[in-house]
Amino acid sequence: MKRHTVALAGASGYTGMEVLRIAISHPGISITELYGASSAGKTIQELVPAFEGYYDLFIHHMSSIADTKADAVIMALPHGESAALVDALLANGYKGKIVDIGSDHRSDCRAIYGLVEAFRDSLLGADFVANPGCFATAIQLGVKPLSDAGLIDQAFVTGVTGSSGSGATPSSTTHSSSRIGNLKAYKVFEHQHLDEIRHTVGVPVHFVPVSGPFVRGIWITIQATLNQEADVDALFANAYGSSPMVRLRQGLPELKPVIGTNFADIGWVVQGNHIVVGVAIDNLGKGAAGQALQNLNLMLGLPETTGLLTPPQLL
Numbered sequence: 001m002k003r004h005t006v007a008l009a010g011a012s013g014y015t016g017m018e019v020l021r022i023a024i025s026h027p028g029i030s031i032t033e034l035y036g037a038s039s040a041g042k043t044i045q046e047l048v049p050a051f052e053g054y055y056d057l058f059i060h061h062m063s064s065i066a067d068t069k070a071d072a073v074i075m076a077l078p079h080g081e082s083a084a085l086v087d088a089l090l091a092n093g094y095k096g097k098i099v100d101i102g103s104d105h106r107s108d109c110r111a112i113y114g115l116v117e118a119f120r121d122s123l124l125g126a127d128f129v130a131n132p133g134c135f136a137t138a139i140q141l142g143v144k145p146l147s148d149a150g151l152i153d154q155a156f157v158t159g160v161t162g163s164s165g166s167g168a169t170p171s172s173t174t175h176s177s178s179r180i181g182n183l184k185a186y187k188v189f190e191h192q193h194l195d196e197i198r199h200t201v202g203v204p205v206h207f208v209p210v211s212g213p214f215v216r217g218i219w220i221t222i223q224a225t226l227n228q229e230a231d232v233d234a235l236f237a238n239a240y241g242s243s244p245m246v247r248l249r250q251g252l253p254e255l256k257p258v259i260g261t262n263f264a265d266i267g268w269v270v271q272g273n274h275i276v277v278g279v280a281i282d283n284l285g286k287g288a289a290g291q292a293l294q295n296l297n298l299m300l301g302l303p304e305t306t307g308l309l310t311p312p313q314l315l
Contacts, residue, residue, distance in 0.1 A: 004300055007033035007070035009077055009085060011059060012047050014164050015101055016076035020044065024054050024264075025309030026293065028300065032060045033070055065089065072097035072300070074292055079103045079192075086128075088151035097299045098128045099292045105130040106196045113214040114295040115140055116304060117243045118200060123298040131295060134218055134287025135159055135209060136193035140200055140235045141246065141264050142279040147203045152224040152275075154204045159220035160212040164284055184211045216284055217255045222277040232270055240266070244305050245286065245294060252278030262290030262308040 006023070010016040011034040023031050034044055036220040040061040045052045047059075063286075065073070066088040073096060074090065075082040105111040111130040112122050115137065123129060132140070139157055146152045156298075163179050178184075191209050198205075212219075226232075240246040244266050253265035258280050265280045281287050290308060297304045 001302075003030045003178070003249065004071040005030055005032040005069075007031075007035065007068045007073045008063065009035040009062060009065055009075050011044055011057075011074065011076070011084070012036055012039040013076055013078070014284060015288045017048055017282040019074055019076055019292065020048075020051065020055065022289060022293055022307060022310070025055050025310065028297070028302045028306050029072070029293075031055070031057070032058070033068055035062045035065045036060075037062050039234045039258070052125060056083040057180050066092040066249055068096075070096060072099070072296055074296070075102060076289070076292075077102050079088055097126075099131060099299070100129070101131040101288055102290050103133060103192065103196075106132070107199070109231065113196070113200070114291065116199065116238060116291065116294050116298065117141060117246060118144060119310075120304075123295055125301065126295075126299050129295045129299060130286065131292050133193040133196060134281070134283040135161065135191060135207075136196050136216050137287050137291065138220050138264065138279040138281050139193070139197055139205060139207070139222070140282075142266060142277040143197075143201050143203070143205060143224075146224060146226075146237050146275070146277070147201050148239075149230065149235055151226050151228060151230050151235075152203055153227060154224065155201075156218055156223045157205055157207045159207065159218055160210045161218045161283055162212055162214045162216045175265065179211055180213050182211075182213055185209065186211060202214050214255075216259050216282055218281050218283045218287060219253075219255045220279050221252070221275065222275075222279070224275055224277075226270070226273045226275055232275065236266065236268065238268065242295075245308065249278075252276065253280040255280045258282050258285070260285065261310060262294060264270075264284050 034061045114129040249267035
């Protein structure tokens with residue numbers, strides 16, 4: 001298998017580190033260039049000792065990324081920081097593949113929206129992909145089969161997320177002392193991922209995000225009223241039967257089996273005309289770095305699971 005070269009911007013952030021971790025065992029790509037801002041001038045193993053023996057890469061300043069000759073660029077940057085870099089790449093004549101994990105291009109008509117299970121055909125060979133948000137990924141995977149079939153008129157969602165979703169820079173509301181032993185709702189009905197969800201889900205979604213007392217993972221429940229009788233088992237089987245990174249579960253899924261993986265586990269319970277759908281993903285996996293590499297696989301013409309079939313931590 002040909003190994004494609006990849007430049008990674010934002011290597012010292014949580015998502016960038018996860019891209020590097022997964023890429024170690026990916027047979028089709030090699031991370032050959034790293035770019036950063038405050039981390040520039042150091043090596044990745046200085047910043048992340050766990051990578052000693054796996055990588056020996058110098059981190060270049062972000063301003064020089066427009067000169068890259070890598071086959072692909074992955075942007076693993078905070079929201080609002082990748083747009084100018086992508087513009088600089090394109091203005092400099094860059095002809096490779098671009099995956100933006102941040103939010104800057106999710107409503108940009110130049111980029112394909114990278115929810116693989118919904119837009120796989122459009123992603124094959126694409127040049128520019130905007131990775132979905134982590135909550136948006138989980139919610140869309142659970143809601144879309146029902147809304148696309150016209151079975152629901154609205155959805156009520158509660159989602160619990162780990163602290164790594166807030167990024168590597170601590171704040172008074174996100175560091176461990178405010179989260180351990182605690183649950184706290186935030187941005188009720190106003191979460192930024194609702195904007196992209198509205199573009200792909202044809203019903204109103206009422207969303208309550210919750211900060212959870214753990215590091216990795218997203219666990220959501222979707223409640224809705226079915227407006228007609230339906231074979232929900234067959235509906236989800238048809239929706240995801242050809243999607244290798246979705247696992248359909250009996251009952252509502254648990255969080256732990258997806259941590260460290262790119263899988264989305266989906267299950268449901270129906271009582272009368274009321275349905276509860278549960279979705280579990282790793283926010284750094286299927287919600288960010290894993291899905292970015294799944295997208296890149298399709299962009300490069302590789303099987304979408306290449307490098308992604310790693311088992312979770314069992315204990």
